[in-house]
Amino acid sequence: MRRRVAGLAMMILLLVFSVSFGGLGVVDTSLRLTPPSGTMPFGTDTLGRSLLERVAAGTGTSLFIGGIVAIASFALGILLALCCFIPGFPRRVAFIFADAVKAVPSIVLALFSASLSGPGILSLAVSLSLAHIADIFRTSYSRASAIMKEPYIDAARCAGVGRMRIFITHVLPPLLPYAAMQSVSSFLSAVIGEATLSFLGCGVPVPIPSLGSILSEARSVILSSPWMMFFPASFLLLLGIAINLIAFSLSDPDPASERT
Amino acid sequence: MDSIWKRLLRLLLTMLIVSLAVFSFISFSSGDSSSSVLSEDASEEAVEAYRKAMGLDEPFAVRYLSFLSSFFSGNWGVASDGQDISFLVLSRIPATLSITILALLMSLAIALSLAFLSLRRHTIGRALTTAWAAVMMSSPVFLIAIALVLLLSFQLDLFPVAGYVPLSGGFVRSIRSVFLPSLSLALLHSSLIMLMMRAAVESNLSASYSMVARAFGKGFSRIAAIDASKPALPLLAILSGQSAAAFIGGSAAVETLFAIPGIGSLLVTAALRRDAALAGTLVMLIALSVSCISMAAEAVSALLDPRRER
Numbered sequence: 001m002r003r004r005v006a007g008l009a010m011m012i013l014l015l016v017f018s019v020s021f022g023g024l025g026v027v028d029t030s031l032r033l034t035p036p037s038g039t040m041p042f043g044t045d046t047l048g049r050s051l052l053e054r055v056a057a058g059t060g061t062s063l064f065i066g067g068i069v070a071i072a073s074f075a076l077g078i079l080l081a082l083c084c085f086i087p088g089f090p091r092r093v094a095f096i097f098a099d100a101v102k103a104v105p106s107i108v109l110a111l112f113s114a115s116l117s118g119p120g121i122l123s124l125a126v127s128l129s130l131a132h133i134a135d136i137f138r139t140s141y142s143r144a145s146a147i148m149k150e151p152y153i154d155a156a157r158c159a160g161v162g163r164m165r166i167f168i169t170h171v172l173p174p175l176l177p178y179a180a181m182q183s184v185s186s187f188l189s190a191v192i193g194e195a196t197l198s199f200l201g202c203g204v205p206v207p208i209p210s211l212g213s214i215l216s217e218a219r220s221v222i223l224s225s226p227w228m229m230f231f232p233a234s235f236l237l238l239l240g241i242a243i244n245l246i247a248f249s250l251s252d253p254d255p256a257s258e259r260t
Numbered sequence: 261m262d263s264i265w266k267r268l269l270r271l272l273l274t275m276l277i278v279s280l281a282v283f284s285f286i287s288f289s290s291g292d293s294s295s296s297v298l299s300e301d302a303s304e305e306a307v308e309a310y311r312k313a314m315g316l317d318e319p320f321a322v323r324y325l326s327f328l329s330s331f332f333s334g335n336w337g338v339a340s341d342g343q344d345i346s347f348l349v350l351s352r353i354p355a356t357l358s359i360t361i362l363a364l365l366m367s368l369a370i371a372l373s374l375a376f377l378s379l380r381r382h383t384i385g386r387a388l389t390t391a392w393a394a395v396m397m398s399s400p401v402f403l404i405a406i407a408l409v410l411l412l413s414f415q416l417d418l419f420p421v422a423g424y425v426p427l428s429g430g431f432v433r434s435i436r437s438v439f440l441p442s443l444s445l446a447l448l449h450s451s452l453i454m455l456m457m458r459a460a461v462e463s464n465l466s467a468s469y470s471m472v473a474r475a476f477g478k479g480f481s482r483i484a485a486i487d488a489s490k491p492a493l494p495l496l497a498i499l500s501g502q503s504a505a506a507f508i509g510g511s512a513a514v515e516t517l518f519a520i521p522g523i524g525s526l527l528v529t530a531a532l533r534r535d536a537a538l539a540g541t542l543v544m545l546i547a548l549s550v551s552c553i554s555m556a557a558e559a560v561s562a563l564l565d566p567r568r569e570r
Contacts, residue, residue, distance in 0.1 A: 096270075096274075096277065097277070099273075099274050100273075100277035100278050100281075100547075103274045103278060103546075103547040103550050104278050104543055104546050104547055104550065105508075105510030105546070105550075107510055107512060107513075108510065108512070108527055108543065108546060109278075111528065111531045112285045112286060112531055112539060112543075188397075188398070192399075192400045195402075196400050196401070196402060196513045199400070199402055200513055200516055200528050201528075201532065202528065202531050202532065212400075215402075215403070219406070219517075222406075222410070223414070233399075233403055233406075236399065236400065236403065237398060237399050237403070239398075240397075240399055241395065241398045243398070244394050244397060244398045248394070
């Protein structure tokens with residue numbers, strides 16, 4: 001519980017940081033690679049832009065993509081799992097999709113799907129969420145099919161409760177804690193995936209600041225300008241630790257049913 | 261357990277789906293490989309001629325089907341820069357394979373030793389290893405790699421900063437060239453393996469057979485190393501399989517960072533060049549090897565666990 005509060009507090013602080021300092025930075029080549037000082041607290045990058053603004057905006061990008069991926073995989077994963085109980089739904093197709101997504105490392109899939117419909121934050125988020133939708137779909141489905149065998153579902157059905165109502169009142173609530181836990185870890189892996197793809201040059205398009213692309217820029221000047229590596233790396237790490245604090249605190253939502 | 265034929269059919273289907281997905285992602289995105297292969301100021305005619313030579317002017321279905329037929333006939337065609345794909349892929353396998361093997365060995369060594377050292381609750385060692393694992397799992401692997409390069413290459417000058425020496429260039433030099441990439445992958449993956457194994461061994465330690473062993477006078481470390489670890493071995497096999505599968509193709513960032521000509525860096529090249537044939541081939545091969553690895557891991561874990569054989 002304390003961990004969760006700490007993690008959430010860190011996330012909120014990072015969000016506040018990114019909103020209050022974030023910006024594209026002004027290109028001023030006369031100021032390029034100046035070390036941290038009073039006017040430029042984090043120093044400047046290779047184009048003379050304020051690193052504080054770029055790191056803050058990059059943190060925002062990470063939070064945004066992570067948030068979209070977490071919400072999308074949570075909602076779509078559960079939705080897909082529940083849809084599989086509707087007669088006539090192409091359940092096999094859903095499972096084949098989940099199998100196929102699992103068969104390649106998610107970063108590989110994202111590498112290519114990010115190029116669909118041109119580079120952009122949204123297409124990146126969609127491609128990063130594919131693997132997690134499949135993950136949450138799989139576990140939610142197996143839990144839901146265990147629940148569907150319970151006698152109280154039969155009882156509800158005999159009492160004339162409709163399918164929709166059974167889903168909402170009996171099946172959905174016990175699925176939520178697990179899916180929430182998985183979606184927190186999908187948040188982390190999306191943040192890491194975005195940073196990695198941007199580091200490789202296949203992530204968010206150039207004008208949008210991203211911690212990954214700042215880090216890849218910093219790589220060439222690492223010995224002369226270590227601050228360019230230090231600040232984005234620390235914020236990426238802080239973000240990761242914040243998410244992990246939340247994830248660890250959620251990792252045991254219901255110890256009694258651990259073995260199902 | 262499904263029958264082997266059903267599994268093979270599923271594998272084939274999976275390969276088709278991932279290749280179709282990657283092929284269409286690249287084909288329907290803006291621009292094609294002509295813009296990255298030809299120079300910026302290439303004439304319209306040159307672009308047209310290139311597109312015609314590579315078959316880029318054909319409709320999507322024709323291109324995908326001809327790609328599939330060439331893949332399954334074993335003649336994989338040429339990449340966008342004119343290199344033979346089968347040669348290109350074959351030349352990239354040794355580097356990725358040696359990183360995969362070394363990284364797997366390292367992760368197992370690190371994970372198991374840390375797991376056993378921190379088995380006792382409420383000790384400093386346990387708190388430290390847990391924190392270490394949390395930090396490792398919170399950071400992208402390229403960040404770990406950069407930190408290792410700064411420490412072990414720049415400061416201590418133990419390993420080369422980048423580059424790959426094939427095994428023919430001497431065993432020690434070759435291992436040295438893949439040491440840092442493997443270590444950075446291992447630091448990440450060992451954390452997960454460590455946490456899972458520690459939890460498994462710990463729960464086995466409170467099982468009745470561990471209590472019996474203690475009643476027979478066996479010491480704590482012996483029970484932990486033998487009686488409580490043996491039932492955790494199937495889990496270890498599955499975890500190792502997952503890590504090994506992730507190293508193939510998933511090590512793109514590390515391979516690119518260390519300028520190592522492996523499968524992962526080839527994938528990045530294919531994505532940046534929008535080379536559909538190369539990307540499709542690679543993704544099919546990755547799906548194939550990932551499935552093979554996970555099947556092997558499952559088989560090993562079933563062998564280690566007599567209860568699973570019905």
